[in-house]
Amino acid sequence: MHSLDLFDRLSRILGRVVIRDATVDSQLAAVSAAGAVKVDGSAATQPISGTVTANQGTPAAFANRWPVASLPFFRDTNAVAFPAWVIAAPVTAPAAGAALVTKAAGGVGVVHRCFGWFAGNELGAANLIQIRDGATVKTGMSIGTGTPLYVLSPVPIVIGTANTAMSVNVLNAGAAGEDYVAGILIESV
Secondary structure, eight states, rough: OEEEEOTTTOOOOEEEEEEESSTTOOOOOOSSEEEOOOOSOOOOOOOOOSSSHHHSSSTTOOOGSSOTTTOOOOOOOOOOOOOOEEEEOOOSOTTTOEEEEOOOOOOOTEEEEEEEEEESSSSOEEEEEEETTTTEEEEEEOOOTTOOEEEOOOOOOOOTTOOOOEEEESOOOOOOOOEEEEEEEEEEE
16 A cells, blocks of 8 residues: 655654545555556556656647646746746945846847836835836836835736846936835746
């Protein structure tokens, strides 16, 4: 019989997982012809070492990708990817229009999609934060005095141009000694 005991962090047994046949409840998985776990339809005991053939069909076809239906993020018929944060070190007294954080161009055909960003400064002076696709301003929001900005969305807020960097920028120059921090949530497909 194949089973797995589950323990808590104090080594107390919590339960046991047993592999059973889906149609015959009394048939437990075992290393024998009668209880063989069917991985290729043969009912033969599978080797511990060697080759096991697995065929998922046409490589890279959308229908054959691993499902990610539980993700809260955007999914289209062309690509499935996971957004990731790009966070930069603080920028002191940024010049007008300066990037606080940048996701570099991803190469030919690669498009960045922005799902969120954050920005703030230690002195809290008001400024306008912009999301740029290369040099093109796509959207912007103000950060007020002492109020950091956080924006998140389950669908892309900005879809960039292929092979173009995406960045979080300030519109106005930061005051002397003022540190800005920023991050951008990007998916690249």
